[in-house]
Amino acid sequence: LKSPYHGGHLEVIVGPMFSGKSEELIRRVTRAVIARQRVRVFKPLLDDRYHLSAVASHAGRTVDAVAVRDAAxxxxxxxxxGGSETTLLGLPGGVLPDVVGIDEVQFFGADLVPLALELAAQGVRVILAGLDLDFRAEPFGxxxxxxxxxxxxxxxxxxxxVCGAPAxxxxxxxxxxxxxxxxxxVLVGAQESYEARCRVHHEVAN
Ligand code: ADP
Incomplete structure (x- = not known):
């Protein structure tokens, strides 16, 4: 699989809910697997709506994933x-996957940034998918x-x-x-749901 980048790098996939971020992550990861690259996909443990051990799109496609509590x-x-040599940040030397995919990136803390940068520096293609904005339309995590x-x-x-425009x-x-x-x-016991909306039809109550 030819990448336009020399060595490791970061690819970010963002958008609102239902925009196909998981589908796009699954598409890229599946192609890397077909190219016989070593791939590992992660997702935050709290997102257990569909599967504990897979990333799933709303349309039903899945790819195996490891659910983790945090960047650590x-x-x-x-x-x-395995691998006996470790880098300063505790990663094993020379045995990293070719591709690391991470879904629902918005739920990770600020310590995901140095981890992603170190992986890229070690030659890993890091694919990060998640919400750019929270429900208030504020930048997320x-x-x-x-x-x-x-x-x-x-x-x-x-x-x-509401109107069929791009959301x-x-x-x-x-x-x-x-x-x-x-x-x-997190609202315990509340009947809540999410919809994709354009800028005009997105509402936040006071
Ligand atoms: P994301 O990871 O961004 O939430 P998914 O990849 O899980 O998105 O799901 C995208 C799929 O959701 C679309 O292919 C479509 O089948 C479905 N879908 C449901 N509601 C909408 C909507 N309002 N706009 C676009 N796609 C939608």
Whole structure:
């Protein structure tokens, strides 16, 4: 699989919910597997909506993934591959996968950034997929810095459920009403759902 980049690099895939980020990550990873490259995919443990051990798109395609608690979990999983030499940051020398994919990147902390950079420096192609914006349309987690540092950025759109225009935002609804700016990100017992919306039809209640 020919990459336009010399050696390791960062590829970021962003967009709102339902924009096909997981589909695109699965597509790139599947092609790398066909090219007989060593691939490892990670996702945060909290995203267990569909599968604990796979990345799944809304359309139903899946690829095997390791669920981890945080960036340190990725680090130790990769170190488990063996290899006696370790780099300063604790990664094994010479035994890293060719490709590391990470889904739902927005849920990782700021420490995902140095990990991604070290993997790239070690020659790994790192594919990072996740939401660029939260339900308030504010930049989400480590995404802004990853977007700035990536060699390649693909910004996908969904379809606005109100008007059919390209959707760039994720509308959070609680009991069919727009969520408020300071509603907690995790609402226990609430009837909540998400829809893709364009800028005009994205609403945040006060
Ligand atoms: P993401 O990872 O960005 O949430 P997925 O890859 O899981 O996206 O799902 C994308 C799929 O979701 C589309 O191919 C389509 O089948 C479906 N879908 C459902 N609602 C919408 C919508 N409003 N706009 C676009 N696709 C949608």
């Amino acid at each position: 979990g990725i680090r130790s999983n990769l170190a488990l591959d 480590p995404m802004p810095e990853l977007l700035a540092r990536a060699e390649s950025v693909e910004k996908l759109t969904a379809i606005c459920t 760039t935002r994720s509308q959070r609804l609680i009991g069919d009403r727009p969520a408020r700016f300071d509603d907690p990100v």
